[in-house]
Amino acid sequence: MLINSVILILQETLEAALLIGVLLAINAQLRCHHRWLWYGLSTGAIIAALFALNMGSVAEWFDYAGQEVMNTVMQSLICLFLAAAVWLVSGLNRFQLGAWQQYGHYFGRLCGLIIMLAVIREGQEIMLYLGGFFSSGKHLQQVTMGSIIGFGIGASSGILLFYGLVGLPATWTKPVSLTLLALFAGTMLSQSALQLTQVDWIEQTAPLWDSSALLAEDSLLGELLYALVGYESKPTAAQVVSYIAGVCLVLIAAFRGSRYKRQHHLKQHHLKQQSGETA
Amino acid sequence: MKAAENQKITKRSLCSVSVAAGKVAAITLIANGLLVGAAVAAPPVIELEIRDHLFYPAEFTVPADTKIKLLIHNMDPTPEEFESYELNREKVIPGNRRAVIFIGPLKPGTYPFFGEFYPKTAQGKILVQ
The missing domain is CATH 2.60.40.420 (Cupredoxins -  blue copper proteins)
Structure with missing residues (x-):
């Protein structure tokens, strides 16, 4: 039971921990405050508990597609919020931040929402899992130990990623972080396509490829890549299309965001010059 | 004054980003819709x-x-x-x-x-x- 709990809790924690690591790395480079982290974590945990307590009825919504529909809504929102957050910080560096203060604020709020959603998604399953053992009272000690270890490894991975990103040469931190966020957004949409396939809202088609012999999803590297970039060994067309759409959405937001700031910066520069001339 | 201006700009640009996001989301939905076949008989x-x-x-x-x-x-x-x-x-x-x-x-x-x-x-x- 010990090993099972370690693996299960690690699987659930890893994705959220890595996402938080990336968002914090961007935040650290911009030197914004990180109050949003705590708001996101705490509200996420509370809502996750409410979901876990009512999972029985939620699961029966939409003719037993309730869980999948809720997950799809949350995953799509994460994808949209990520695109908006990336738009805000693209083309922005900490030297300009004084003039672009509002961007930092909005970025923080969006990060809070993204983390809240990520915690709800993963937290409800952890709470259901642990709730089962607490109510039955069996294997309690092993499960508690395993969960602490699993959570510890997951959280450490996020911290490791954070320091890895911050430790990169300064010009690299943001492009790499934004790329990871784009892949994460793709993962979210791809997972939601799979969720809807599971309840027959999207037709199941034959997998586009099968790389399970090359890299199994339940192997250590497979699990890590699943959490980091959404690796699937047997994805369907709907998953691949959704993945690409999610990645493109964030990349477009990144390009648009930096172009907008460049143009706006130039405009302000011209205005300043003009006012200087008239004076 | 400047802060208010910035806020206005941010709101406007957030709008444009959400429009772009909407477009991509719509494309995905259509693509997914194409994959949805007509439900024939109820599955066993x-x-x-x-x-x-x-x-x-x-x-x-x-x-x-x-x-x-x-x-x-x-x-x-x-x-x-x-x-x-x-x-x-x-x-x-x-x-x-x-x-x-x-x-x-x-x-x-x-x-x-x-x-x-x-x-x-x-x-x-x-x-x-």
């Missing part, structure tokens, strides 16, 4: 039970190239998670509740599944012929 239903962290039946046969509706009753008071890497399926089933999972059409072969919360005992496989 196979009922499974979870009792004392075991699946009943733990092994069953389904026809190849057919969509199947699994109706899983969790008779235990504790939740369980139906999971299969081979089927690419994962779903939590709260205690004393039921869940529906669609699988297939599948190629002939053996597709193992397990209960992620009690993986030692809750194991089974689907034979596709």
Whole structure:
């Protein structure tokens, strides 16, 4: 039971921990405050508990597609919020931040929402899992130990990623972080396509490829890549299309965001010059 | 004054980003819609039970190239998670509740599944012929 709990809790924690690591790395480079982290974590945990307590009825919504529909809504929102957050910080560096203060604020709020959603998604399953053992009272000690270890490894991975990103040469931190966020957004949409396939809202088609012999999803590297970039060994067309759409959405937001700031910066520069001339 | 201006700009630009996001989302929805076939006959239903962290039946046969509706009753008071890497399926089933999972059409072969919360005992496989 010990090993099972370690693996299960690690699987659930890893994705959220890595996402938080990336968002914090961007935040650290911009030197914004990180109050949003705590708001996101705490509200996420509370809502996750409410979901876990009512999972029985939620699961029966939409003719037993309730869980999948809720997950799809949350995953799509994460994808949209990520695109908006990336738009805000693209083309922005900490030297300009004084003039672009509002961007930092909005970025923080969006990060809070993204983390809240990520915690709800993963937290409800952890709470259901642990709730089962607490109510039955069996294997309690092993499960508690395993969960602490699993959570510890997951959280450490996020911290490791954070320091890895911050430790990169300064010009690299943001492009790499934004790329990871784009892949994460793709993962979210791809997972939601799979969720809807599971309840027959999207037709199941034959997998586009099968790389399970090359890299199994339940192997250590497979699990890590699943959490980091959404690796699937047997994805369907709907998953691949959704993945690409999610990645493109964030990349477009990144390009648009930096172009907008460049143009706006130039405009302000011209205005300043003009006012200087008239004076 | 400047802060207010900036705020206005941010709001306007957030609008433009959400429009772009909407476009991409719409494209995805259409693409997904194309993949949604018209539902023909209702797929055959196979009922499974979870009792004392075991699946009943733990092994069953389904026809190849057919969509199947699994109706899983969790008779235990504790939740369980139906999971299969081979089927690419994962779903939590709260205690004393039921869940529906669609699988297939599948190629002939053996597709193992397990209960992620009690993986030692809750194991089974689907034979596709």
